[in-house]
Amino acid sequence: xxxxxxxxxxxxxxxxxxxxxxxxxxxxxxxxxxxxxxxxxxxxxxxxxxxxxxxxxxxxxxxxxxxxxxxxxxxxxxxxxxxxxxxxxxxxxxxxxxxxxxxxxxxxxxxxxxxxxxxxxxxxxxxxxxxxxxxxxxxxxxxxxxxxxxxxxxxxxxxxxxxxxxxxxxxxxxxxxxxxxxxxxxxxxxxxxxxxxxxxxxxxxxxxxxxxxxxxxxxxxxxxxxxxxxxxxxxxxxxxxxxxxxxxxxxxxxxxxxxxxxxxxxxxxxxxxxxxxxxxxxxxxxxxxxxxxxxxxxxxxxxxxxxxxxxxxxxxxxxxxxxxxxxxxxxxxxxxxx
Numbered sequence: 001x002x003x004x005x006x007x008x009x010x011x012x013x014x015x016x017x018x019x020x021x022x023x024x025x026x027x028x029x030x031x032x033x034x035x036x037x038x039x040x041x042x043x044x045x046x047x048x049x050x051x052x053x054x055x056x057x058x059x060x061x062x063x064x065x066x067x068x069x070x071x072x073x074x075x076x077x078x079x080x081x082x083x084x085x086x087x088x089x090x091x092x093x094x095x096x097x098x099x100x101x102x103x104x105x106x107x108x109x110x111x112x113x114x115x116x117x118x119x120x121x122x123x124x125x126x127x128x129x130x131x132x133x134x135x136x137x138x139x140x141x142x143x144x145x146x147x148x149x150x151x152x153x154x155x156x157x158x159x160x161x162x163x164x165x166x167x168x169x170x171x172x173x174x175x176x177x178x179x180x181x182x183x184x185x186x187x188x189x190x191x192x193x194x195x196x197x198x199x200x201x202x203x204x205x206x207x208x209x210x211x212x213x214x215x216x217x218x219x220x221x222x223x224x225x226x227x228x229x230x231x232x233x234x235x236x237x238x239x240x241x242x243x244x245x246x247x248x249x250x251x252x253x254x255x256x257x258x259x260x261x262x263x264x265x266x267x268x269x270x271x272x273x274x275x276x277x278x279x280x281x282x283x284x285x286x287x288x289x290x291x292x293x294x295x296x297x298x299x300x301x302x303x304x305x306x307x308x309x310x311x312x313x314x315x316x317x318x319x320x321x322x323x324x325x326x327x328x329x330x331x332x333x334x335x336x337x338x
Contacts, residue, residue, distance in 0.1 A: 031071040031098040037064030042094050046174070047105065049087040053077075056085055056105070065092045067103055073099050081106050083230055089174040111170045117185065119167040119290035120219045122258065126165055126185075126288075136178045142179050143335035156185050163212040163285025164189050193290060200298045215297040220249035223314045228296035230318060231317045236300045241304065245275035253286040 037043060045063045047056055057069040066072050070177035075098060076082040085102075088110030092101055113133050127141035144150055146160040161182060166189035172181055173190055193208070201211040214235060222228045238245055251257055255266050257316035267274070272274055273282040288299075308316040309324035311332055330334050 009109060010108065018167040031068070031075050033067060034097050035064055035067045036093050038092060038094055038096055038237060042096075043092045044089060044111065045092060045318045046089050047087045048084070050112060051085075051087065052125075053085060053286055060101060065096075066098045070096070072102065075099065075102055079106075086110075087175070108172045110175075112173060115170045115172055117165060117167050117170065117288065120149075120169065120216075121294065122253070123160060123162050123165065123257070124289050130181065133172075135172050135174060135176065140178045141182070144182060150179065150182075154183065156186070156282040157207065157209040158212075160284065161186065163209075163216050163288060165287045165288050166192050167191075167290050183303075193294070197274075197294060197298065210281055211294065211297055212285045213283075215294040216247060216287045217245070217247050217282075219289040219293035220252075220287050221247060221308075222293070225292060227290055227316060228300040229299060230298065230303060230305065231308065231316070232296040233300035233303045234305050234318065237304060237306050238282065241294035241306075242279065244277070244279055245281070247275045250282050251274040251284075252284055 013132040019043070033200060043063055043065050045315040047059065051059070052198065053073055054069075055072060057066070057072040057076075061069045068190050073082070078084070078101070081102075085105045086108035088108060089113040090104055090109075091102075096104075101112065113135060115129060115133060115135070117129070121129075122141060122146045124138075127136075127138040127145075128265075129139040130141055143290045145162070151158075151161070154161075154164075158164070161224045164186040165182065168188055170185065170188075172184075195213075198208050201208055204211075214232075217235065218228055221231050235245055237243075248262055250273045251262055251266055251269070251271075255262070255271060257266070260317055269275045270277065272278055273286065275282060280307070281315070303318070304320050307319040307322065307328075309319075309329050309332055311317050317328045317332065319328055
């Protein structure tokens with residue numbers, strides 16, 4: 001009888017071992033085999049802050065990034081990192097296994113969003129670009145960019161961040177605050193400007209704010225880079241003669257027309273940024289100037305031009321006298337009308 005009981009016990013233990021081994025093989029297969037949704041393309045998954053391993057497993061499973069919630073949880077427990085998984089937006093690579101997914105979240109390698117802020121772009125354009133990447137809302141960016149308390153923390157002289165967001169390619173991650181994003185762009189500006197350019201501006205009788213204001217107008221007027229210093233010279237020559245700058249981009253900024261054509265009525269509006277009516281530089285920058293435009297503002301070409309008119313979408317014709325300028329305007333308007 002005892003022999004029979006021992007045989008039964010051995011049989012039961014054998015079944016338990018087989019079942020355990022089978023379960024282990026099954027879990028291993030689930031963990032090491034990519035989910036079907038990852039066969040053809042990568043997936044984006046948001047892991048909110050303060051989520052436990054069970055919640056994270058459920059979110060990954062619902063997104064199609066893993067084959068088994070149980071497999072993910074067991075693997076995380078086995079690795080001892082179940083309490084240290086990091087929140088963020090993750091791009092799960094095509095063909096990634098559950099082990100790959102877990103490793104990604106353990107290390108916190110969140111998706112980087114590459115954002116291009118080009119020369120001559122305005123705060124409003126930056127706001128729309130950040131919203132399109134779902135990094136911040138346009139309204140929040142515009143409001144914060146002119147928030148006096150925020151500007152004070154960044155020691156910004158002007159009424160907004162216009163001109164102080166350095167044009168460059170940035171890497172942002174979803175979850176950053178609007179304050180963090182804009183602060184990084186201002187810090188990039190301070191790094192690029194440096195004490196040398198600030199000293200050169202002072203030597204020319206300009207504050208950094210005035211330098212950025214002039215450079216932003218030059219940036220928005222020029223298309224061809226080799227015209228930057230010549231356009232700068234026109235504005236310097238006008239300022240020295242107390243002539244109105246008559247820069248169309250400042251009126252576009254005043255009217256909110258950005259890059260659209262102006263009407264005669266637009267040129268006559270009463271606005272501090274309308275340089276057809278208000279003398280000198282406007283109260284602040286109208287866009288983000290690049291380093292080349294800032295350099296041009298500090299080093300205008302040695303020419304006596306006072307006027308320029310667009311010959312086409314890329315280049316300008318420069319004149320020293322009003323008569324020559326009027327003739328050029330008539331000539332190129334006629335050419336465009338044909």
